Amino acid sequence: MSTASHTTxxxxxxxxxxxxARGLSRWLLTTNHKDIGTLYLLFSLxxxxxxxxxxxxxRAELFQPGLQIVDPYFFNQMTTLHALVMIxxxxxxxxxxxxxWLLPMMVGAPDMALPRMNNWSFWIMxxxxxxxxSTLFMPGGGPAGGWTLYPPLVLQTGSxxxxxxxxxxxxxxxxxMGAINIIATILNLRAPGMxxxxxxxxxxxxxxxxFLLIAVMPVLAGTVTMLLTDKFFGTSFFSAAGGGDPVMFxxxxxxxxxxxxxxxxxxxxxxxxxxIPTFARKPLFGYASMxxxxxxxxxxxFIVWAHHMFTVGMPLAGELFFMYxxxxxxxxxxxxxxxxxxxxxxxxxxxxxxxxxxxxxVILFTIGGFSGLMLAIAPADFQYQDTYFVVAHFHYxxxxxxxxxxxxxxxxxxxxxTGHMYNEKxxxxxxxxxVIGVNVLFFPQHFLxxxxxxxxxxxxxxxxxxxxxxxxxGAFLFGFSQxxxxxNVIQTIRGxxxxxxxxxxxAEGLEWTLSSxxxxxxxxxxxxxx
Amino acid sequence: MVAVESGTAECxxxxxxxxxxxxxxxxxxxxxxxxxxxxxxxxAPLVAMGFWLVLPFAGLELLAVGIGLYYVTCRCHECEVICxxxxxxxxxxxxxxxxxxxxxxxxxxxxxxxxxxxxWYPSRLQIRAQGRAVEVGRFLxxxxxxxxxxxxxxxxxxxx
Numbered sequence: 042m043s044t045a046s047h048t049t050x051x052x053x054x055x056x057x058x059x060x061x062a063r064g065l066s067r068w069l070l071t072t073n074h075k076d077i078g079t080l081y082l083l084f085s086l087x088x089x090x091x092x093x094x095x096x097x098x099x100r101a102e103l104f105q106p107g108l109q110i111v112d113p114y115f116f117n118q119m120t121t122l123h124a125l126v127m128i129x130x131x132x133x134x135x136x137x138x139x140x141x142w143l144l145p146m147m148v149g150a151p152d153m154a155l156p157r158m159n160n161w162s163f164w165i166m167x168x169x170x171x172x173x174x175s176t177l178f179m180p181g182g183g184p185a186g187g188w189t190l191y192p193p194l195v196l197q198t199g200s201x202x203x204x205x206x207x208x209x210x211x212x213x214x215x216x217x218m219g220a221i222n223i224i225a226t227i228l229n230l231r232a233p234g235m236x237x238x239x240x241x242x243x244x245x246x247x248x249x250x251x252f253l254l255i256a257v258m259p260v261l262a263g264t265v266t267m268l269l270t271d272k273f274f275g276t277s278f279f280s281a282a283g284g285g286d287p288v289m290f291x292x293x294x295x296x297x298x299x300x301x302x303x304x305x306x307x308x309x310x311x312x313x314x315x316x317i318p319t320f321a322r323k324p325l326f327g328y329a330s331m332x333x334x335x336x337x338x339x340x341x342x343f344i345v346w347a348h349h350m351f352t353v354g355m356p357l358a359g360e361l362f363f364m365y366x367x368x369x370x371x372x373x374x375x376x377x378x379x380x381x382x383x384x385x386x387x388x389x390x391x392x393x394x395x396x397x398x399x400x401x402x403v404i405l406f407t408i409g410g411f412s413g414l415m416l417a418i419a420p421a422d423f424q425y426q427d428t429y430f431v432v433a434h435f436h437y438x439x440x441x442x443x444x445x446x447x448x449x450x451x452x453x454x455x456x457x458x459t460g461h462m463y464n465e466k467x468x469x470x471x472x473x474x475x476v477i478g479v480n481v482l483f484f485p486q487h488f489l490x491x492x493x494x495x496x497x498x499x500x501x502x503x504x505x506x507x508x509x510x511x512x513x514x515g516a517f518l519f520g521f522s523q524x525x526x527x528x529n530v531i532q533t534i535r536g537x538x539x540x541x542x543x544x545x546x547x548a549e550g551l552e553w554t555l556s557s558x559x560x561x562x563x564x565x566x567x568x569x570x571x
Numbered sequence: 572m573v574a575v576e577s578g579t580a581e582c583x584x585x586x587x588x589x590x591x592x593x594x595x596x597x598x599x600x601x602x603x604x605x606x607x608x609x610x611x612x613x614x615a616p617l618v619a620m621g622f623w624l625v626l627p628f629a630g631l632e633l634l635a636v637g638i639g640l641y642y643v644t645c646r647c648h649e650c651e652v653i654c655x656x657x658x659x660x661x662x663x664x665x666x667x668x669x670x671x672x673x674x675x676x677x678x679x680x681x682x683x684x685x686x687x688x689x690x691w692y693p694s695r696l697q698i699r700a701q702g703r704a705v706e707v708g709r710f711l712x713x714x715x716x717x718x719x720x721x722x723x724x725x726x727x728x729x730x731x
Contacts, residue, residue, distance in 0.1 A: 151712065154639075154643045155639055155642065155643065158639065217632055217635065218635070221635060221636050221639040221640075222639070224602070224636075224640075225639055225640055225643040228593065228594045228598075228599070228602060229592055229593055229594050229599070229643050229644065229647050230591070230592075230593065230643075230647075231593035232591065232593075233572075233591060233593075235593065252606070252609075255606055255610065255632065255636060256606075256609055256610055256613055257613075258628075258632060259610065259614060259625055259628035259629035259631075259632050260613065260614070260617070260625055262625075262628040262632075263617070263622065263624045263625030263626070263627075263628045263629075264622075264625070266624050266628070267622060267624050270624070278621070278622060278624075289620070289622070293617065293622060293625075296613075343613070562693055562713070564712055565712060565713035565714055566712070566713070566714040567712060567714060567715070
């Protein structure tokens with residue numbers, strides 16, 4: 042006597058009668074990669090607005106010389122927290138959110154390899170940032186020594202200091218858990234036929250980024266803990282009075298810090314490498330060289346740290362080494378830019394919002410790269426060091442670089458995630474206001490830096506007034522234009538024209554073979570790898 | 572993945588179930604070893620210079636990486652063998668060798684595929700007999716699990 046029961050029909054029902062339970066517990070307890078990806082992305086958006094508001098406080102104060110709005114100490118807290126929030130709260134979680142949403146779908150896996158750890162790694166973040174932001178209300182205020190936390194200055198922080206260190210530890214733990222999950226997923230859960238050299242570029246760039254995270258995070262954790270013991274337990278790791286070396290902190294910090302820069306930009310390279318072929322309707326030019334270039338950049342990121350500190354004093358041989366090693370990074374980066382341009386060359390291009398952001402990325406990131414090359418020249422760096430030229434350089438890399446790539450990714454995959462098309466007109470308006478705003482904001486800062494205006498000051502000499510006014514106008518234009526993005530995202534989540542499964546005519550990859558939005562549990566049938 | 576092996580004297584139908592995996596034990600070990608090597612190469616000079624507090628964090632992190640990779644690799648190397656004989660069904664589960672096994676009476680056996688109506692969780696496939704139930708194929712994708720359910724039902728209906 043043998044019978045079979047089958048209580049539901051799984052072969053139909055992928056579009057409507059499925060999905061998670063409603064309520065807060067779904068988001069608190071979820072182990073689903075799509076839910077966690079959404080949480081990361083929304084958290085990142087919130088942090089983007091908080092960090093952005095801090096930037097507007099900074100720019101408002103700098104609109105004209107003199108002290109108008111905030112006192113200098115609060116200004117320094119704003120510069121410090123703006124950086125920490127944007128780096129660890131906005132850019133990194135946004136890329137982790139993209140990784141969560143996309144990596145399993147791109148490699149043909151049902152979910153991330155360690156789903157519970159995925160939940161923990163997200164839910165650490167809100168607590169870490171609540172702790173960090175709460176320091177603004179503590180006796181002595183928040184950290185004001187810059188995000189680089191250089192001693193002995195940072196050791197003057199008031200009651201906030203141990204809380205800042207704990208918050209950094211929590212962010213680090215979250216990043217490490219995310220990296221472990223990404224490595225385990227990409228290496229172990231690829232669908233049959235998905236060899237390493239068939240993986241989409243976004244997967245490759247995240248795999249390399251995850252290895253970078255694993256390599257450098259203990260260095261950050263150890264370094265900030267040594268700051269803590271120097272302040273509270275009488276050690277002298279970085280205290281000259283006790284036989285320590287404060288300059289050594291800078292070496293160790295930047296040994297973490299420079300790979301961190303690439304942690305924020307390599308996934309952006311992956312995003313752009315997905316978007317440009319879609320809208321050029323051509324396969325990516327030089328796939329293998331893109332992979333090797335990414336790996337080369339990751340390797341070189343470990344041997345260039347001292348270019349951040351040419352002026353602290355080091356042997357000539359050291360300066361030459363770090364100068365040439367830094368310049369060497371231009372080679373693999375140039376390979377990437379060449380490949381993106383070659384992919385567009387004679388392509389059947391269309392200019393939807395994600396493509397506009399991707400093209401702006403290529404042009405403006407290259408400008409940031411060139412100013413980086415200028416800074417790499419050790420004798421010239423003595424002129425630029427700690428001026429607004431440096432501020433302009435890294436903001437060109439991080440805003441039209443990392444942030445534009447995140448926006449491009451949001452517009453590109455939003456129809457897949459929500460099942461609705463976004464408002465294209467609003468998207469283009471957002472793009473043009475952003476691209477104009479970001480250039481008005483940051484380009485004059487090159488001139489300010491070359492003219493000698495130091496960074497991290499709330500007041501300045503009269504001759505810098507005009508460019509600062511222009512920069513502030515650009516800041517407010519860029520800042521408020523992000524409200525269009527927020528409105529567009531909310532509108533798309535709530536409804537809109539139905540998106541097709543492929544969404545974009547030229548899109549290729551496993552994620553586009555799924556329905557829009559994809560089923561809660563991905564890949565009920567075996568994915569077919571071409 | 573489900574592999575059907577040809578019948579033997581004591582096993583009329585044999586189904587071998589394995590989850591999809593794209594990296595072997597040895598390759599995972601290589602990845603972990605590589606990560607340890609690189610991390611220690613980066614950390615060792617700092618420790619030698621007296622900045623020893625980096626070491627415990629590196630150790631903790633590598634421990635977490637090791638546990639994570641070990642757990643995933645173990646799950647990816649699970650194997651279930653369903654052997655349908657004339658009078659019995661033997662189900663074995665393990666990694667390198669059977670670690671758990673069940674024997675059910677074939678004549679009382681039923682194949683039950685249950686799925687949450689809202690698909691909040693994946694479906695579950697059980698072989699039930701005389702009040703006992705053994706779940707199989709938890710790691711399979713939906714299509715494979717449904718196909719296995721059909722195949723097992725067909726095989727149980729066939730004359731022993």
